[in-house]
Amino acid sequence: LVRELVQRFRNARRDPALAVLEGFHPLKHALRFDASVARCVTRDVRGLLELCGELAPDLVDKIERVTHEVPGAVFDELAPLPPDTGVIAIAMRPAVSAQRALSDEERGAPLVLLEGPAHRGNVGAVIRASASAGASAVVTTGTLDPWDPAVIRGSAGLHYAIDVSRVEELGDVRGPLIALDPEGEALVPGSVPSNAVLAFGSERRGLSDALLSRADRRVAIPMQAGVSSMNLATAVAVVLYAWRLAADHKGTKASA
Ligand SMILES: C[S@@+](CC[C@H](N)C(=O)[O-])C[C@H]1O[C@@H](n2cnc3c(N)ncnc32)[C@H](O)[C@@H]1O
Numbered sequence: 592l593v594r595e596l597v598q599r600f601r602n603a604r605r606d607p608a609l610a611v612l613e614g615f616h617p618l619k620h621a622l623r624f625d626a627s628v629a630r631c632v633t634r635d636v637r638g639l640l641e642l643c644g645e646l647a648p649d650l651v652d653k654i655e656r657v658t659h660e661v662p663g664a665v666f667d668e669l670a671p672l673p674p675d676t677g678v679i680a681i682a683m684r685p686a687v688s689a690q691r692a693l694s695d696e697e698r699g700a701p702l703v704l705l706e707g708p709a710h711r712g713n714v715g716a717v718i719r720a721s722a723s724a725g726a727s728a729v730v731t732t733g734t735l736d737p738w739d740p741a742v743i744r745g746s747a748g749l750h751y752a753i754d755v756s757r758v759e760e761l762g763d764v765r766g767p768l769i770a771l772d773p774e775g776e777a778l779v780p781g782s783v784p785s786n787a788v789l790a791f792g793s794e795r796r797g798l799s800d801a802l803l804s805r806a807d808r809r810v811a812i813p814m815q816a817g818v819s820s821m822n823l824a825t826a827v828a829v830v831l832y833a834w835r836l837a838a839d840h841k842g843t844k845a846s847a
Contacts, residue, residue, distance in 0.1 A: 593665050600669040603681045604740060610684045611740040614674035617748030619647045621682050624751035631658045631680035634666040639678050684738055689756035692728040694763045698786045700727040701834055703827055706802055707733030707793040715745015716824035722749035724831035731757045764788050767807045770798055773820055775809030783834035794823055
């Protein structure tokens with residue numbers, strides 16, 4: 592039975608239909624946004640429910656219902672880096688089409704497009720910021736799986752609050768394609784349309800010439816002299832909140 596459990600968690604890490612949620616925060620957000628949890632184990636049920644009572648009292652009953660306790664030595668075999676919060680789960684990935692998100696004519700909030708990102712923690716932080724700001728989706732290109740367990744750790748499970756998917760190659764894109772590029776025109780609050788596709792480059796190389804030449808506009812976040820670029824996730828947060836704060840302000844003025 593122990594071997595079977597260990598094998599199940601190992602297989603889940605490579606299964607494109609499943610997501611491995613390492614730790615309490617990914618589990619919390621996944622459950623709050625209606626993930627279907629297939630297996631959830633802890634090394635200490637009492638400790639987990641106490642933590643849940645402190646941090647997410649709304650989920651105590653749900654977590655108690657889905658979680659089983661296993662010995663600490665077994666728990667430690669379920670992930671390369673067993674989470675400190677002593678809980679790990681397997682959940683279903685929602686079915687999301689990257690191409691459908693990119694060619695959506697009715698998009699009501701910007702879509703974040705990451706071209707060939709390399710760093711799992713960064714992609715997780717992008718998804719977290721995008722879910723917070725209310726973006727419509729995050730789409731990645733390149734080989735990194737945006738549902739990798741380390742990315743889900745970085746997003747604290749907010750993959751379940753926003754559509755997250757990957758395409759090998761960028762095809763049809765609807766809505767204004769805005770390339771975020773330190774060489775572009777300065778970002779002006781209120782200038783990011785809600786139907787935009789906001790493209791961000793990889794950590795090492797920035798945006799490709801192919802993407803820059805397809806873009807309708809190139810926009811730069813102003814920086815102090817001598818600074819060459821911002822961190823990818825920070826740049827995403829700045830642009831999304833430039834959109835979000837202007838949209839909220841317009842809404843407040845309209846209803847006053
Ligand atoms: C870490 S940066 C890439 C740095 C890379 N060495 C380069 O030369 O472009 C990752 C991405 O964040 C975005 N970015 C970072 N700072 C930016 C800024 N000040 N203005 C616009 N976009 C920025 C760009 O899309 C960039 O490709």
